[in-house]
Amino acid sequence: MKGANVALRDLDAELGSVTVVLESGGTSDLPVAADASVLLLAADGRARSDDDLVFYNQPVALGGAIHLREKVRSDAADDSGEDASADIITLELDDVPDDVDRIVLAASIDPGSDATFGDATVLSMRLQRTADAQDVLSFPVEGASRETALLFGEFYRRNGEWRVRAIGQGYEHGLAALIADHGIAVQDDSSSTMTDPPEAGTEPVGAVEAIPADDAGDEAAGDSASVPGPAAQTAQRRLSVRRPARAPRMPADWNATIPADDVTDWQRARLFPVAGIGGGEEQERRATSALLAVMSLVRDFGRALTARCGAPAGMVETFIEVPFGHDEEAYRPDGVIRVTRGQRMWQALVEAKTATGQLRADQVESYLGIAKDKGYDAVVTISNELAGAEDSPVSVDRRKLKKVKLIHLSWDQIRTQAVLLTRHHGVADPTQRRVLDEFVRYMSHPKSGLHGFTDMGPRWVGVRDAVKARTLRSGDRNAAEVSGRFDQLVEHVALRLSALLGVEVQSLPPRNAPDAATRCQQLADSGLLFGTLRVPGAVDVLVLSADLRAERVACSIQLDAPRDGRPLTRVNWLLRQLPVGARDSLRVEAALAGGRGASTAALVGALRKKPEQLLPADGREIRAFRVVMEAPIGSRRSSVPGGLIKSVQDLTNSFYAEVVQNLSPWNARPPRVPAQ
Incomplete structure (x- = not known):
């Protein structure tokens, strides 16, 4: 219970090496992601x-006597289905020097999160024997409210022996306030200022009530747990508490389907209606006008897109159907973007296509000529095409680009930027936010023609069949087109994942085939197409692959195995990070030392019952793990169910949700000083 304390010798006479497990978690709608310290x-x-x-930026102290271990999925999450995790801390109390009087165990929530410990559905501290991981004490924390930093408990010395106390005391202002209150100067990373330790006699900022001691002998210790002692001399160094990058989590409704019909016959009036679109030309004009209008009305959105084009930050003005004369011909580009900053003016012509419309090289070159004559800075092309590894979907005379930039934006990129602002980064002005929400809805409607990348191209079926028949050659022009289309598919998946996670996911060429010629050769030789995704905070890149001969698509990720502990412990370390809901058909491959390509493999369902089957028979060391999820490839070239595009996109989302967002890297334990 809160405030209770006990001597470690009363729990176990030999308890000198202990493990503390701090558990925290919330619901899938409001996760509580706490970090131990x-x-x-x-x-x-x-x-x-x-x-x-000791915290995420500094996980070891006293030569390894205090060590913050990896974060794992909590057992409470498996029992309740909630989103919960556990931080593991090992303490060698016999190696703690005499001038350390107390060891305080705490956790904090990222200040950028909307959550507090009052939102937690799982919140507890458990004490285990390190030797056998057997629980000897537990403390379920109750009564938390607005706190974003929480003292779970402490070890303290009393009459020459260690005791442990349950605290449950919180701070509203996070880890920075907690550690500043205990004499550590904190670097404010956002403004390069420092939070100093409080002056003598001041109260903790945002602290909750004091915890009464349960006996007179511990009265002094109880007071010190509530209000730290007098201020010591201000630390000379400034300690940064900026959190390291970690894999973002998928939203709870990432795989929810959108209802086909509203639950009522009453329909809200739409700012950008799709009704009445009569054909491709009208669709194109309406989409371009809506985009340019929203760019000028929603400042954050306009700035985000113009920054991609190289424009300065400034006031955005947009115009549609502006007439120009060039080489005695009349031209009417779809629009003009103008950005003004002081005396500087940046201007660009806009040419947009919707649905299956494709950009024409001759038209783009004409606009480049107009831009050069008028002193404009750029020509911006917009379509459902993705540029892939190239700068533009169309090939133009490079001499026309000496003074004018050619910039391509896909509707996929534009939609992703809008979703990032509305769902993740936020738009402060409520009217602008409503406008951007309506534009996202408009873009998502099938009649808008802004569907993004949805087709592997007319060469897909022929190349697929040639791969199966082993008649495809690397120099085949069709092979290059399909390989390029797969690059665009990977970029499309990256953009969709960015919108779900709220971070910029990058699409990259595969590590072993960075150039287009090598990828074409690989397609002809083995029938394989590869791409990679880099998610900020993930343990490694995600590898996407399509095996046209086996008719399977796969998504995989690799992470280094622990370098200490028994071989079976290393396998269990990985299995603990995979949630119970992860499918049994996941394949785990263990890369072994002493031979290139040497490995063992087993399915997760079998490993949960018998983890030792992944161990090599010859006792070789496991160096790394690779987790793989596979699905049928889909034969159709479009994005409908049963096609390659849909197969890869669904597989990537499921793999990230079930595997990637739950994986943390192994942290090496420092070498110990030998006992004297």
């Missing part, structure tokens, strides 16, 4: 130096 305090309640804080 440990404070080493002297008798005055202050840290001796910045080295006395």
Whole structure:
């Protein structure tokens, strides 16, 4: 219970090496992602130096006596289905020097999150024997409210022996306030200022009520747990508490289907209606006008798109159907974008296509000539085509690009930018936010013609059949087109994943085939197409592959195995990170030392029952794990169910949700100083 304490010798006479498990979690709609930290305090309640804080940027102290281990999925999540995780901390109490009087165990929530510990559905501290991971004490934390930093408990010395106390005390202002209150100067990363330790006699900022001691002998310790002692001399170093990158989590409704019809016959009036679109030309004009209008009305959106085009930050003005004369011919580009910043003016012509419309090289070259004559900075092309590895879907005379830039934006990119702003980054002005929401809805409607990448091209079926018959050659022009289309598919998947996660996911060429010629050769020789995705915070890149001969698509990721512990412990380390809901058909491959390509493999369902089957018979060391998810390839070239595009997109989303967002890298334990 809160405030209770007990001597470690009463729990176990030999308890000198202990493991603390701090569990936290929320619902799938409002996750509570907490990070553990440990404070080493002297008798005055202050840290001796910045080295006395153990947290995500500094996971080891006292030569390894205090070690913050990896974050794993909590057992509570498996029982309740909630989104919960556990931080593992090992403490070798016999190696803690005498001038460390207290060891405080805490956790904090990212200040950028909307969650507090009051939102937690799982919140507890467990104490285990390190030798056998057997629980000897548990403390379920209750009564949390607005806190974003929480003291779970502490180890403290009393009459020469270690005791442990349950605290459950919180701070509203996060980790920075907590550690500043214990004598550590905090670097404010956002403004390059420092938060100093409080002056003597001040109260903790946002702290909850004091915890009464349960006996007179611990009265002094109880007071020090509630309000730290007098301020010590301000630390000279400024400690940064900026969180390291971690894999973003998929939204809870990432795989929810959109209802085909509203639940009522009453339909809300739309700012951008799709009714009445009579043909391709009208569709194109309406889409271009809507886009340019929203760019000028929603400042954040306009700035985001013009920044991609190289324009300065400034006031955005847009115009449609502007007439120009060039070489005694009349031209009417779809629009003009003008950005003004002080005395500088940046201008670009716009040519847009919708649905299956494709850009024409001769038309784009004419607009490049107009832009050069008028002193414009760029020509911006917009279509459902993705540029892939090239700068533009059309090939133009490079001499026309000496003074004018040619920039391509796909409707996929534009939609992703709008979704990032509305769902993740936020638009402060409510009217502008409503306008952007309506534009996203308009873009998502089939009649808008802004569907993005949806077709592997007319050569797909022929190349697929030639691969199966082993008649395809690397120099075949069709092979190059299909390989390029797969690059565009990977970029399309990256953009869709960006919109779901709220971060910029990059599409990259595969590591072993960085150039187009090598990828064509690989397609002809083995029938394989590859691409990779880089998600900020993920343990490694995601590898997407399509095997046209086996008719399978796959998504995989690799992570280094722990370098210490028994071989079976390394396998269990990986299995603990995979949630119970992860499908049994996931394949785990273990790369072994001592031979290129040497490995073992097994399915997750079988490994959960018998993890030792992944161990090599000859006892070789496991160096890395590779987790793979596969699905049928789909034979159709479009994005409908049963096609390659849909297969790859659905597989990537499922693989990320079930595997990637749950994986954390292994942190090496530092070498120990031998006992004297």
